[in-house]
Amino acid sequence: MSPKDNFVLPDLPENPSRRNFFKSGAAAVTLTLAPGITVMAFGGTAASAAGADAGKRWGLLIDVNKCAKDCTACVTACKDENGWAGYGDPEQNSQWIRKVTMRNKATGHETEMPVMCQHCEDPPCVDVCPTGASFKRVDGIVLVDKHTCIGCRYCMMACPFKARSFVHEPVNNQKPHAPRGQGTVESCTLCVHRVDKGQIPACVEACDATGHGAMVFGDLNDPASDISKALASYPSVALRPDLDLNPGVRYANL
Amino acid sequence: MKRLLTIVSLLFAVLALPVVAQDSGWRYGPTLSEASGDPHPEGNEYMRKFHMELMKHDRDMTLRDGEREIDASLKQCFDCHTVKDERTGDPVTYDDERHFCRTCHDFVSVKVDCFTCHRSTPEGFNEPSPLHARLLDLGASPEFEMVESFITSLETSSDQ
Amino acid sequence: MERTLYREINATQGVWTLAVIMVGLVAIAGWSVLYVEHHGHAVTGMNNQIVWGLPHVFAIILIVAASGALNVASMASVFDRTAYKPLSRLSGILAIALLLGGLLVLVLDLGRPDRLLIAMTTFNFSSIFTWNVLLYIGFMGIVAVYLWVQMDRSVHPKYVKPIGIVAFVWRLILTTGTGSIFGWLVARPGYDAALMAPLFISLSFSLGLAVFLLVLIALYRLDDRLIGDEIVARLSHLLGIFVAAAMYFAVLQHVTNLYAAEHAGFERFILFEGGVITTLFWWGQIALGGLLPLALIFGKLPTNVPSRAIVASMLVILGAFAQLYVIIIGGQAYPFEIFPGYEVTSSFFDGAIVSYSPSFYELALGVGGVAVAMLATGVAVKVLRILPTNLADKKS
Numbered sequence: 181m182s183p184k185d186n187f188v189l190p191d192l193p194e195n196p197s198r199r200n201f202f203k204s205g206a207a208a209v210t211l212t213l214a215p216g217i218t219v220m221a222f223g224g225t226a227a228s229a230a231g232a233d234a235g236k237r238w239g240l241l242i243d244v245n246k247c248a249k250d251c252t253a254c255v256t257a258c259k260d261e262n263g264w265a266g267y268g269d270p271e272q273n274s275q276w277i278r279k280v281t282m283r284n285k286a287t288g289h290e291t292e293m294p295v296m297c298q299h300c301e302d303p304p305c306v307d308v309c310p311t312g313a314s315f316k317r318v319d320g321i322v323l324v325d326k327h328t329c330i331g332c333r334y335c336m337m338a339c340p341f342k343a344r345s346f347v348h349e350p351v352n353n354q355k356p357h358a359p360r361g362q363g364t365v366e367s368c369t370l371c372v373h374r375v376d377k378g379q380i381p382a383c384v385e386a387c388d389a390t391g392h393g394a395m396v397f398g399d400l401n402d403p404a405s406d407i408s409k410a411l412a413s414y415p416s417v418a419l420r421p422d423l424d425l426n427p428g429v430r431y432a433n434l
Numbered sequence: 435m436k437r438l439l440t441i442v443s444l445l446f447a448v449l450a451l452p453v454v455a456q457d458s459g460w461r462y463g464p465t466l467s468e469a470s471g472d473p474h475p476e477g478n479e480y481m482r483k484f485h486m487e488l489m490k491h492d493r494d495m496t497l498r499d500g501e502r503e504i505d506a507s508l509k510q511c512f513d514c515h516t517v518k519d520e521r522t523g524d525p526v527t528y529d530d531e532r533h534f535c536r537t538c539h540d541f542v543s544v545k546v547d548c549f550t551c552h553r554s555t556p557e558g559f560n561e562p563s564p565l566h567a568r569l570l571d572l573g574a575s576p577e578f579e580m581v582e583s584f585i586t587s588l589e590t591s592s593d594q
Numbered sequence: 595m596e597r598t599l600y601r602e603i604n605a606t607q608g609v610w611t612l613a614v615i616m617v618g619l620v621a622i623a624g625w626s627v628l629y630v631e632h633h634g635h636a637v638t639g640m641n642n643q644i645v646w647g648l649p650h651v652f653a654i655i656l657i658v659a660a661s662g663a664l665n666v667a668s669m670a671s672v673f674d675r676t677a678y679k680p681l682s683r684l685s686g687i688l689a690i691a692l693l694l695g696g697l698l699v700l701v702l703d704l705g706r707p708d709r710l711l712i713a714m715t716t717f718n719f720s721s722i723f724t725w726n727v728l729l730y731i732g733f734m735g736i737v738a739v740y741l742w743v744q745m746d747r748s749v750h751p752k753y754v755k756p757i758g759i760v761a762f763v764w765r766l767i768l769t770t771g772t773g774s775i776f777g778w779l780v781a782r783p784g785y786d787a788a789l790m791a792p793l794f795i796s797l798s799f800s801l802g803l804a805v806f807l808l809v810l811i812a813l814y815r816l817d818d819r820l821i822g823d824e825i826v827a828r829l830s831h832l833l834g835i836f837v838a839a840a841m842y843f844a845v846l847q848h849v850t851n852l853y854a855a856e857h858a859g860f861e862r863f864i865l866f867e868g869g870v871i872t873t874l875f876w877w878g879q880i881a882l883g884g885l886l887p888l889a890l891i892f893g894k895l896p897t898n899v900p901s902r903a904i905v906a907s908m909l910v911i912l913g914a915f916a917q918l919y920v921i922i923i924g925g926q927a928y929p930f931e932i933f934p935g936y937e938v939t940s941s942f943f944d945g946a947i948v949s950y951s952p953s954f955y956e957l958a959l960g961v962g963g964v965a966v967a968m969l970a971t972g973v974a975v976k977v978l979r980i981l982p983t984n985l986a987d988k989k990s
Contacts, residue, residue, distance in 0.1 A: 232500035267563075271641035275942045282936040295932070295940075304781060310723035311716040317500060325497055326551050330713050331705015333645040334723055340781035342930050342942065346645060346705060349636040352527065353561035354553045356509040361551030362634045363705030376500045419932055423780055 231376060234318035237301075238370055239400040239428035240384070241407050241416060244293045246394035252279055254294050254395065257386030261371060262358040266349070274345035274360075276368045277383060291434070294383065294395075297322055297343040297368035298419060298427035305335035305344065314365075320400075320428050321370045331363040340420045343367050370428075400428065464541040467534060471514035482538075508548060511535075512556040527561050528554035598680045600745075600979035603817040612816070613972060616965040623962020626955040627702045635705065639952045643943050644926050648952040649703040651918050652960030655801070656696030656967060657730070657772055658794060658914070661765040662802015664689040664737065666829075668765075671758030677828060680982040681810065686741040687974045688809055689765075689802075690734055695967030697730060699959055722774050729768045736761050745979065769795045776921065783860040784925030789850070793843040797914055800836035804910035807833065807903050809968075813975060814985065822987030823899040830903040834891035837910055841884045844917065856934070863928045863947065864920060871924040874916040883913010923950055 258277045259265045266273030277296035283289070303322045305314045313329040316322045324335075324344075336344045344367040351361050357373035360366050371381035379385075380397045387395040398407030416432040418425070474481045488506045495501040515534040516525045526532050528549040531540060535554070539546050548554075555561055603609065630637055640647040667682035667689075669675045701710055717724045740761045743753045770791040777790030807829050814821040848865065851857040864875055887906040889895060896902045929945050932938070938945030975981055 231495075231502065268636050269641065270941070271643060271943070271948070272636055274642070278940050278942040278944070280933075280938055280940040280944050282933055282938050285935060285937055295944075304779075307720045308723065308779075309718055310721045310727065311712055312718035315498065317498070319500070323497065327493065327497075328709075328712050328716055329706065330709045332713075332723065333705070334721070334775075336642070336645040337926075338779050338781055340930065341932055342944065345642050346635065348641070349634040351551075352549075352553060352563065354551065356553060356557045359551040359553075363631075364551065365705070372500065373502070376502045 232317045232319045232321070235401060237320040237400040237428060238375060239299070239320070239398065239407055239430065240370070240381075241396040241398075241410055241430045241432060242293055243394045243396075243432045244291050245433040246392050247291075247293050248390070248392050248394075249290075249292050251390060251392065253386040253390045253392075254383035255279060257382040258296075258368070261355070261374075261382035262360075262369070263353070263355040264345075264358075264360065264366070268349050272348040274347060274366060276345070276366070293431060293434070295341060295343070295419070296383075296429070297370070298341050298425070298429040299368075299370060300428070301426035303425065304338040304340065304423075308334045308338040310334065317372070319375075321372050321375070322367075323369055323372065324365050324367065326359060326361060326364045326366070329364040331365065333365060335365055339367075340423055340425070464537045466537055467515075467517045467532070469514045469534075508552055509557065516556055525555040525559050599983045600680075600683065600981060601983045602977060602979060603813060603819075603975050603981060605976065606816055606818070608816040609972065609976070613969065616969040616972070619958075619965035620962050620969065622958050623702075623965070626958040626962070627707070630703075630955050630959075631707060637953060638956050639950055640956070641948075643948040644923060644950040646922055646926065647950060648956040649699050649959050649963075651915065651922050652963050653696045653700040653703070654772065654922065655915055655918050656692050656699065656963055658769065658798045658918075659801045659805045660689050660692035660696060661733070661769045661772075662798035662800070663692055663806050664761060664765050665799060665802055666806055667740070668758060668762040671754045672762045677825065680985060681806075681825075683741060683744060683978075683980045684810060684813075684975070685806060686737050686744070687978075687980055688806055688971055689737050691967045691970035691974065692805065693730060693734060694970055695963040695965075698966055699963035702959060703956075722771060722778055726768075726771045726775065729764070729771050733761075733764055733768050736764050765798075766795060769798045776925065781930065782925055782928075783857060783931055784864075784921070784928055787847065787850075789843065789847050793840075793847060796836070796840040796843045797917065800833060800840045800910055801914040803829065803833045803836055804907035804914075807907045808911070809971060811900060811904060813981060817981075819981070820984050820986040821900075822985055824987040825985055826903050827899050830891050830899070830906060833903075833906060833910065834888055837884060837887050837891075837913075841880075841888075844879065844884075856931075859931075860928050864924055868924060868927070868947075869949075871920055871927060875920050875924075878916025879913050879920060882909050883916055887913070926950075 255277050262276060264274045264276055277294050279292055280295050281290060281292050299316075299320055299322050301320065303314070303316055306316055306322065309315075310332060311328045311330055313325040313327075314322070314335045315325060331346065333346055336342075336346060344365050346365050347360055347362050349362060354360055358369070371379075371383075374381060384395040384397040387393065396407045396410055398405035400408060400411075402408060403412075410432070411430060414432060416430040417434050418427045418430055489508055492501075492504045492506045493508070496504060496507070511534075512525070517530075517532050517534050518524065519526055519530075519532075528536065528546070530536075533554060535546050535548075553561060638647065664685055666678050667685035670678040670682045701707055701713075704710075704713075713727065717727075719725070736757070740754075740757045743749050743757050773791035773794030776785040777787055779785040807826070810829075811821065811826070813819075848861060851861045864871060866872060868875070887909045890902050890906045890909075894902070896905065927948050927950065929938070929943070929947060932944070
């Protein structure tokens, strides 16, 4: 249940001349509830103006073969987009996305790939959050509601991917679309502010710009989307498949 | 009993002061900085009373439902309500007591919890680092340095 | 039959001295909390690898001890061991006080302790944390009723047993909840085991009784009241059995892990290569906290009963601290196994064993929690009729 369900907006004074200045009345609520049963469920990657769409499930496919060694374009782009470059201790700084180098113990083969919030279908962080601040949107994006996060860090204990960070110091000069602050937990938002506007996440855009094209973003529920076609045509894995969390982020050629 | 009555009536007199003052034309309360742009159609009294309800409601819609076609966002407050420093011409942050939100909130002693996570100036302005972070980095005051060195000495002795 | 008279303790100089020390420790803790809240957790030793640190070790040790401290009362009213009846009031008071101290530490270490109200009003019922919040509050309420039923002469004694049973069952569920905070975490190799719940319960039995024994003897000595060797020897013997049980579960935990190849790396870390963690495990938890108390109690090493009980209790508390440090810090210091079969490196310490050095603030907060618990117990026995005036052995 979202908090808006039991919210009663105070009455406006008589005849406000700009009535729809706040679209927070009953009309907007109907708008967000309605799209789940409209044709917008089959809209490719274009997001609807009415917000998160229950018919979609956003996901990422990362082709490990195409991910270039020593390329950190996705990490830099995420830092710039969301403003999480910390100024403290590297052990205490946040990392929404990181490049992981893996060496096969048996063969010595090395690969690199980005790891971020895997946007699980059954996210352990959401299960363990005592206040419900950790939540999953209807379109599968897992977020932290920093308005109700008390900073207990239980989600960080529960996340199998080490995707979450705790903000250890006072912060300011945040990006307007990516609020973050002392004493709360944060993680990759799949650039939800861009996705809601029909754009792709900053990391994917940066990866495309380098020409590597190792990241594909799209709707996993839409069989016609690039990501679904790619997933159907060649093998891919989820991290920690043993946990059966069904992450929205998949890795190919791992 | 008589003393109690005196105290109570004095208390009432003090409470009535602002009302009397308001009648005589002098408005009791903080001095608000001038805003630019069109006034709120709902009226200032309405906004003063319900701005938090509006923002709180819309923040949940934005965050939880991804509804971004909302005009009542916190960042839009700064379109009209940014206070600029007269000398530098830069917008003041929430650390500054002239900040628009602080003029009223300091006056009524109500804590604003927005700016621990949200920026308190319009997009594009490069906010200086917060006061306590600066203290932590530079050890600006002698008292602070004293406390710091005391803690460090305790820490090093406990490490061994 | 002799009647047991319960009386408030006298404000001796010793009592006052201890109270002043405790208030001082609480004040230092309060200052530390404000300091950390102002500057953020950047000033602590905790980081994005070790997300739960020393405050959590203290908080959990207090919470586990709280449920264990109630056992003496349970023994009297649930299992009809009348010898423990005169001690059940202190048992209840200590349980509430320790829980209070533990919760305070937990809450004050939050990133946003100012949002406690949110934690108390916004619940997510799929979270074991939420259930624990309710279990803790319920525990305090039930134990308060339990105390009232015992202390109010106008309440018929027949109610003591049913409420005692409710309290006993509740405390078992509560410790199950505390253990499950770790037991239900699938993410980390050191946790994710149903065994965590019984392990925590067994630990609560030994730790709770050790704390109870120490507090009991200390209060009697402070107020120059008599406490007989017989009751102390009985409690010590019981402590020995509980220590053995706690060791059994700890051994079982590690042997089970050793059997599974996937946990071999984690066990190698804890048992052999973990540095401080390994030292704490073998010396703290096993040798000083387990074997030595057993030798003292069953080998009847110091001939003097009270000193044997005091030394054994202190060692058990030390051992429990070591055990929880190994579980909480050790469990986080060992890297995640996101990519089994690979050697992993990254800028975010993937695949690396991380170290933790607690700061003064964390220690001060933890010690402050213990001080709150002791202070609350002290105030309670000073203003309420908790302690029997005489616990000397009956002359035969």
